[in-house]
Every structure is written in structure tokens, then in C-alpha cells.
Amino acid sequence: MFRFVAAALWALAVFGVYPALAHEGHDGAAEAPVPSHVGPRAEAASPAFELVAIPRGRELVLYLDAFASNAPVTGADIDVETPEGFVEATAQGDGSYRLAAPWLAAGGHHDLAVTVKADGVEETLTLDLDLPPPPSDPAAAPAKSETSALLAEIRDHLGHQGLVGAGAAGFLLGLATIALMGSRRAFPALAVFAVALTLLIGGAAMAGDGHDHATSDVSGSAVLDPVATIFEQARRLPDGIVFVPKATQHLLAVRTGVTSEAGHRRTIELPGRVIADPNASGVVQSSVGGRLSPPPGGFPNLGARVRRGDVLATVTPPVQAVDASDMRQTQGDLDQQIAIVARRVARYEKLAPSGAIAQTALDDARAELSGLKDRRSALDTLRRQPEDLTAPVDGVVAERAATAGQMAAPGTMVFRIVDPGKLYVEALSFEALEPGAEATGRLPDGRTLTLAYRGAGLADRAQAVPVQFAITGDGEGVRLGQFVTVLAPTGTTANGLALPRASVIRSEGGAVVYEHVSAERFAPRPVKIEPLDAERVLLAAGVPAGRRIVTQGAELLDQVR
Numbered sequence: 001m002f003r004f005v006a007a008a009l010w011a012l013a014v015f016g017v018y019p020a021l022a023h024e025g026h027d028g029a030a031e032a033p034v035p036s037h038v039g040p041r042a043e044a045a046s047p048a049f050e051l052v053a054i055p056r057g058r059e060l061v062l063y064l065d066a067f068a069s070n071a072p073v074t075g076a077d078i079d080v081e082t083p084e085g086f087v088e089a090t091a092q093g094d095g096s097y098r099l100a101a102p103w104l105a106a107g108g109h110h111d112l113a114v115t116v117k118a119d120g121v122e123e124t125l126t127l128d129l130d131l132p133p134p135p136s137d138p139a140a141a142p143a144k145s146e147t148s149a150l151l152a153e154i155r156d157h158l159g160h161q162g163l164v165g166a167g168a169a170g171f172l173l174g175l176a177t178i179a180l181m182g183s184r185r186a187f188p189a190l191a192v193f194a195v196a197l198t199l200l201i202g203g204a205a206m207a208g209d210g211h212d213h214a215t216s217d218v219s220g221s222a223v224l225d226p227v228a229t230i231f232e233q234a235r236r237l238p239d240g241i242v243f244v245p246k247a248t249q250h251l252l253a254v255r256t257g258v259t260s261e262a263g264h265r266r267t268i269e270l271p272g273r274v275i276a277d278p279n280a281s282g283v284v285q286s287s288v289g290g291r292l293s294p295p296p297g298g299f300p301n302l303g304a305r306v307r308r309g310d311v312l313a314t315v316t317p318p319v320q321a322v323d324a325s326d327m328r329q330t331q332g333d334l335d336q337q338i339a340i341v342a343r344r345v346a347r348y349e350k351l352a353p354s355g356a357i358a359q360t361a362l363d364d365a366r367a368e369l370s371g372l373k374d375r376r377s378a379l380d381t382l383r384r385q386p387e388d389l390t391a392p393v394d395g396v397v398a399e400r401a402a403t404a405g406q407m408a409a410p411g412t413m414v415f416r417i418v419d420p421g422k423l424y425v426e427a428l429s430f431e432a433l434e435p436g437a438e439a440t441g442r443l444p445d446g447r448t449l450t451l452a453y454r455g456a457g458l459a460d461r462a463q464a465v466p467v468q469f470a471i472t473g474d475g476e477g478v479r480l481g482q483f484v485t486v487l488a489p490t491g492t493t494a495n496g497l498a499l500p501r502a503s504v505i506r507s508e509g510g511a512v513v514y515e516h517v518s519a520e521r522f523a524p525r526p527v528k529i530e531p532l533d534a535e536r537v538l539l540a541a542g543v544p545a546g547r548r549i550v551t552q553g554a555e556l557l558d559q560v561r
Contacts, residue, residue, distance in 0.1 A: 063246035076118035255552035272427030280422035282392035290315035428464035
């Protein structure tokens with residue numbers, strides 16, 4: 001007899017919570033689930049505004065955003081028609097609005113009319129707010145024993161944890177009942193305890209099931225506790241939709257844009273790199289081999305601005321042993337000739353007054369002496385005079401390979417001078433581009449450059465043609481050799497939706513964008529994209545026109561789990 005009763009109690013303990021599971025599966029099919037800790041809320045939208053109302057204790061918090069951009073609307077005049085009459089909402093520092101709402105404690109259904117005046121636009125939005133019934137009066141309830149309080153705590157905990165916890169608790173109770181069948185005196189009490197606890201768990205699960213589902217205007221469970229609603233978090237739902245409360249959207253600065261179809265010039269992406277403008281750059285090289293020496297002010301530092309003709313370094317040619325021997329021999333011959341001619345000039349100068357020597361002979365001797373001295377002086381200068389290396393253009397020092405005492409071979413580049421305001425981008429193209437059209441460049445750090453077409457070459461580089469563009473916009477921080485992605489127009493037109501590149505998330509399955517389907521829900525949409533320019537992409541398929549797509553904060557939404 002006891003075994004039969006035990007088996008019946010075990011079955012009741014195990015399966016007593018399953019009706020709640022069947023009930024949730026039936027009711028939850030109509031709408032995607034939301035996090036169980038999210039409190040009741042109501043939302044409304046118009047062509048200009050999007051409004052979300054969330055109860056917070058005895059206050060009603062309103063979040064007013066622009067419908068198209070999802071940007072918070074600040075400085076608006078908001079009047080709410082409540083069960084107690086018209087109440088004006090007060091703006092808060094976090095971009096929300098609050099108003100006193102003591103009528104929230106009564107629970108039930110409330111129809112609210114919200115009049116919004118902002119930026120010269122006035123609209124009236126209606127909200128349907130459903131609240132749970134107020135809790136029973138604690139004073140009227142009988143005093144609870146420790147056991148009943150423990151049961152209530154377990155029931156509430158399991159009700160919030162979901163049906164899995166309730167089923168597990170029922171299964172454990174059934175096992176405990178069977179294990180204690182041998183104790184005849186303890187068994188009746190334990191059996192009654194198991195039945196009572198199972199019924200409480202099943203009732204909590206069914207109550208949680210009723211609270212976890214929302215109507216078309218209210219999302220989340222019917223939890224009015226302000227402490228619980230403060231900790232609302234963004235969650236990714238089982239169907240992939242991301243639920244993000246309005247307060248979190250303001251914190252993450254999530255922005256949207258409405259898609260519209262139009263014709264755009266088709267562009268292609270080209271790999272390129274930054275090069276110097278050949279008319280505004282130059283290199284400093286040594287024409288002879290020698291030892292480098294700094295000028296009086298020292299070698300110019302990298303980034304230093306120089307002017308054309310400035311001496312940047314000097315090169316002292318070395319004298320080989322053979323050359324030195326030849327030069328000393330030549331020097332000795334010149335010194336000997338100078339001494340002989342000098343004595344001849346002195347003798348002619350003594351004889352010239354008496355007429356013993358012609359004046360022309362004296363003049364010839366003097367000219368020969370002067371020429372010998374010049375040759376001797378030039379030989380000394382050739383041995384000591386270094387070569388000055390000067391800047392060929394105005395600009396800044398982009399490269400420097402100069403060290404005091406360094407030996408430089410003929411043709412060695414010692415300095416590279418570049419004008420940072422005149423730079424080129426050279427790209428390789430496999431298709432014909434639109435001549436004279438402006439292009440855009442995208443740097444690895446996300447910055448964009450405005451490029452002007454300068455010409456295409458005829459040389460074949462791995463089946464590609466080099467194309468050069470001039471950087472016409474702000475090129476601050478751009479350096480030589482830096483890689484750039486060039487987006488150049490081809491002259492053809494493509495129809496589609498233009499979106500910022502920040503809207504597109506790269507995933508294993510391809511490109512994904514997030515559509516703002518409701519006030520606090522974002523749905524991922526797989527799309528097909530094509531390059532448009534440095535800041536936008538062309539949405540070829542996946543999302544129709546007129547949808548709100550996240551343009552800022554998409555990467556943050558994609559991280560929500």
C-alpha cells in the first residue's frame with residue numbers, strides 16, 4: 001500500500017509542474033520572449049517621435065527619441081493625461097522625463113495620452129499601460145511560520161528562474177519520497193510536504209508564465225519593484241532579436257537612419273599607398289664619395305622644415321695614398337717652378353730701370369709667377385674643400401641617413417625632403433576608371449581622404465595599371481608608404497540603399513545590419529553590400545526601403561548575448 005502511494009506521490013511531484021510548461025509553450029508562441037526581469041512598459045511612435053513609458057515605483061519615466069535617428073529629444077514640453085488629470089513631465093539630466101504617478105500602485109489597465117511639443121512639432125501619442133494587481137495587505141494576512149516562509153521563498157525563486165528549475169525540484173522531491181519509504185512514521189509527513197511543495201512550485205511556475213508574457217503594448221514581466229527594474233539589461237532573445245532598454249540605448253548612443261533607394265555612381269576598391277609628389281619632393285645625394293660632416297647648426301632632425309638651398313651636410317672626399325703621392329709630387333714641382341720664376345722676376349726688376357731688359361720680359365715673368373701660385377693654391381683647396389649638400393625643394397625632412405663621420409658613396413641618399421601638403425596616392429586598377437573624377441581614400445584608422453585624378457600609366461603591373469591621385473583635402477598625419485584603400489568611380493550607376501560603413505557587421509555568415517523594429521528591439525538582417533565610397537556602402541539586397549537601420553552602435557549591439 002505504501003509503495004503504491006509513494007509511486008503516486010512521486011509521479012505527482014515529477015509531473016505536477018509540467019502543466020505550467022505546456023501552458024507557457026502555448027501562450028509564448030504568439031510573441032518572442034523577453035528577459036523575465038524587465039518591468040512593464042508601454043510604447044508609442046509617430047512619424048516624428050518614439051515614446052517609451054516605464055513605471056518606477058510611484059513615478060512614470062518617459063524616454064522621448066526622434067523616430068528616424070533614435071536621438072534623445074531634450075527640452076521638450078510633455079503633458080500626460082493620467083487618471084488623476086493632466087501632469088507635466090520634468091526633464092532629467094539623463095535625457096529622460098519623469099512625473100509623479102501615485103495611481104500606479106492601483107495596478108490594472110491605464111490609457112494615457114501624451115502631448116509632446118519639441119522643435120516646432122506638436123503631436124499626441126497614446127499609451128496602453130497594463131500593470132499587475134496590487135499585492136494583498138500584509139497586515140490582513142495570517143502570520144507565516146518559518147516553514148511557510150521558506151516555501152514561499154522557494155516558490156518565488158523558482159518562479160523567476162523558469163520551468164527548468166521547477167521540473168528539477170519536482171524530480172528531486174520524488175526521489176526523496178521514494179528513498180524515505182522505509183520509514184513508516186516519517187513517510188506520511190514527508191509525502192504531504194512533497195505534495196504541498198509541488199503544488200506551490202506549479203502555481204509559481206504558472207504565475208510566472210502569466211507574468212512573463214506581454215501584451216502588444218507591454219513588454220516583460222509584471223514586476224513593479226523599482227529595484228528590479230533598475231537592473232534591466234540588454235539581452236539577445238532566442239529568435240536573435242536584441243532587446244535593449246531605452247536607458248541603455250542612450251548610454252550606448254545608438255543611432256538609426258531610414259533607408260531610401262536612389263541611384264549612385266558605382267565605385268571599386270583599389271589597393272594603394274602614399275607617395276611623394278614628384279614636383280614637390282626631392283632627395284639629397286652625394287655626387288662624390290666622402291666623409292659626412294654636419295653643417296655649423298648640425299644635421300636637421302626628422303620633421304624639421306627646410307628651405308631650398310639650405311646646407312644640410314658636407315662631404316669631404318678622401319685622398320688615397322697614390323693620389324696623395326701624385327699630389328705631393330705635383331706640389332713639389334710647382335714649388336720649384338715658383339722659386340725659379342720668382343728669382344727671374346727679381347733679376348728682371350733690377351735690370352729693367354737701366355734698360356738692359358725689356359719691360360715685356362718682366363711682365364711675362366710676373367704673369368708666369370702668378371699662374372704658378374694660383375695652381376699651387378688650387379691644389380691645396382682641392383685637398384681640403386668639402387662638398388655642400390643642399391635642399392633641392394622647400395619641405396620637411398622625411399628621411400635621414402646622416403651620421404657624423406659616416407662614409408657616403410656616390411649616389412647615396414642622405415636626406416629625403418617632402419612637402420607634406422602635396423602628396424600623391426598610387427593605386428593599381430584592373431578596370432577602367434572615370435577620367436578626371438574625384439575619388440576617396442580610406443586609411444587603416446578609418447580616416448578618409450579626398451583624392452583628385454592625376455593620370456593612369458600604360459605599364460602593366462601584374463595585369464593592373466598604376467593610377468595616381470593627388471590628396472586635395474586635409475592630409476594631416478599622412479605619411480609616405482602608408483597603405484590606403486582607394487574607392488574610385490567607374491562611370492556606371494547602381495541602384496540601392498546607401499548606408500554608413502559603421503552599420504555593417506562582418507560575421508561568419510556574411511554582412512549583417514541591425515533593423516530597429518520597435519522602440520527597444522533590434523533585429524539582425526543579413527544583407528548584400530557593395531562598396532560606394534570611403535564612408536558608405538551600397539545595400540544591394542536584404543532590407544527594403546523605409547526601414548530604420550542602426551548607423552551608430554551596431555558593433556555594441558552585436559556584442560549583446
